[in-house]
Amino acid sequence: MIPLIDIHPWRTGSDAALPPLAHQVDDALRTSGFMMVTGHGVDPTLGDDIRAAARRFFALAPETKARYAAPVYGRGWVGQGRETNSFYGESTDDTPADLKESYTLGRPLQTGNPTVDREWFAENVWPAEVPELQPLCERYAADMHELYLDLLRICAAALGLPTDWFVTRSLSSPHTFNINRYPPLTATGTPAPGQYRIAPHTDWGILTLLDRQPGYGGLEVQLADGTWESAPYIDGALTINIGDLLARWTGDRWRSTRHRVLPPQDADPDEELVSLIMFCETDVDTIVEPIPGVGHADYPPVRSADYLLERGAAATVA
Numbered sequence: 001m002i003p004l005i006d007i008h009p010w011r012t013g014s015d016a017a018l019p020p021l022a023h024q025v026d027d028a029l030r031t032s033g034f035m036m037v038t039g040h041g042v043d044p045t046l047g048d049d050i051r052a053a054a055r056r057f058f059a060l061a062p063e064t065k066a067r068y069a070a071p072v073y074g075r076g077w078v079g080q081g082r083e084t085n086s087f088y089g090e091s092t093d094d095t096p097a098d099l100k101e102s103y104t105l106g107r108p109l110q111t112g113n114p115t116v117d118r119e120w121f122a123e124n125v126w127p128a129e130v131p132e133l134q135p136l137c138e139r140y141a142a143d144m145h146e147l148y149l150d151l152l153r154i155c156a157a158a159l160g161l162p163t164d165w166f167v168t169r170s171l172s173s174p175h176t177f178n179i180n181r182y183p184p185l186t187a188t189g190t191p192a193p194g195q196y197r198i199a200p201h202t203d204w205g206i207l208t209l210l211d212r213q214p215g216y217g218g219l220e221v222q223l224a225d226g227t228w229e230s231a232p233y234i235d236g237a238l239t240i241n242i243g244d245l246l247a248r249w250t251g252d253r254w255r256s257t258r259h260r261v262l263p264p265q266d267a268d269p270d271e272e273l274v275s276l277i278m279f280c281e282t283d284v285d286t287i288v289e290p291i292p293g294v295g296h297a298d299y300p301p302v303r304s305a306d307y308l309l310e311r312g313a314a315a316t317v318a
Contacts, residue, residue, distance in 0.1 A: 001229055002221065003028040004237065008039025011150060018157055026158035026254075029242055033257030034221055036237040040147050044236050046140045047211045051274045053133040054103060054179045060129055068125050070104060073176065073312040076125040078102040080183070082317050085201040096195035097317050099188050099263055103127075105137055105177040107145070120174040120284055120305070141177050141278070144209055148175070148280045151207055151240065159250065159294055169286050170206070176279040182217060184272045185264035197261035197273075203243035204311040205304075209278040210239040216265035218273065222258040231259075243279070245288050245307060251295020281308065 005024050009017035028035040057065070062079075070076030072083050081097045105124045110117050126134040152166035159165075182197040197217055212219060214233040221231050231239060247256035264271060282288070284305035290298060 001223065002032050002034040002036055002232055002239070004036045004038065004232075004234065006039040007037055007150070007154065008041075010154070011039060011041060018154070018163075022154055022157035025154050029155075029158070029254035031224075031255075032221070033247075033255030034231070034239065034241045034259075036232065036234060037151075037240050038234070038237045040238055042140070042143045042147060042211075042238070046136060046143070047276055050133070050136045050140060050179065050276060053130050053136055054181065054274055057103060057127050057130045057133065058101060058181045060127075064129065068103075068127055070125065072316045073104075073308075075104060075106055075122050077127075078104055080188075083315055084317055085199045085315055095199070096192040098199055099183065099191060099195060099197045100261075101181050101183070103133075103179040105141065105179075107141070107173075107175045108138070109172065109174075111172050116284060137177065137179075140276070141175070144177075144278045145175065145280075147238075148207060148209060148278070151209075155207075155246075159253075159291065161291070166206075166282070170280075170282045172283050173206075173281045174284065175281060178275075178277040178279070180275045180277060182215075182261065182273040182275070183264070185266065185269040187272075188264055191263040196263050200258050200260040202256045202258050203241060203279065204245065204308055205243040205279055205281040206246045207280045208241050208243060209280060210241070211276040212239060213273045213275065215271050215273045216267045217262040217271060220260050220262060222260075224255075228260070244311075245282065245302075245304060248297075248299045248302065249288050249291055251290035251299070252297035253295035284308075 007021060010021050065077050068076040070078055072078055080101045084095050084097050106121060109121050149167055152170060153163040156163050156165040219231040220228045222228055242254050242256055244256045247254055282304050286304045287301045288304055289301040
């Protein structure tokens with residue numbers, strides 16, 4: 001269902017590896033919208049160290065974490081009950097909030113445009129109680145951003161475009177780096193009907209780069225026939241999927257696939273998972289419209305920033 005793709009031969013300098021790699025990526029994103037990537041070059045111990053530091057933060061007293069409270073899409077701690085990711089257009093005032101808490105970070109970039117910088121590149125907030133979190137996350141985010149640019153090059157080649165086609169439109173792009181904690185059943189109690197760790201949704205932007213842990217209450221992906229299937233897990237592989245804006249850019253040649261994270265399960269009531277998620281975007285002023293000759297769907301042009309802000313507002317619990 002989710003193909004496994006090794007990008008190491010191309011990332012280490014083999015130009016001959018790009019055409020077959022691009023074909024694999026195109027096939028994965030057309031049929032699944034997801035792929036698992038090995039050979040990505042990101043140190044796996046970084047993820048382990050970030051999880052350990054993040055758990056120390058999440059274990060702090062609520063009043064301590066509240067010093068770092070932030071809105072959805074902000075910088076800092078987003079407490080449980082603040083976000084619902086129900087599929088766009090399907091959520092209501094009665095839709096239960098997701099069973100997670102997050103620490104949210106952004107790309108440390110200044111574009112020189114005060115309005116853009118204030119809204120999209122606000123300074124990150126670091127908890128004084130866990131000083132080791134900052135250097136770990138900064139190194140990890142930098143490595144993942146380089147991987148993102150390489151994935152954009154592969155995606156361009158997969159569509160028969162110059163390899164820098166997406167990169168040149170994403171040099172000043174923001175990203176959102178979420179450290180998501182999914183508390184155990186012993187902490188959440190029995191979930192409400194229709195409540196998930198993350199409700200069924202599609203991602204909003206270009207590419208999502210996910211370092212996750214397996215579990216009973218883990219990731220599920222919706223198949224083309226509407227059924228749900230547990231996402232496979234391979235130690236060391238990153239799970240990559242596309243978001244709505246990239247689907248629009250390709251005229252739905254590539255699928256922005258609905259997915260969810262199951263609620264905590266009776267099978268392991270003490271299961272606590274921590275995911276590291278990079279939501280990678282294009283430049284906020286980029287106008288996204290279907291690339292001629294690539295896909296079959298027609299979408300009106302949309303400014304990247306406008307779409308992301310609309311989706312962020314829809315996911316926020318008032």
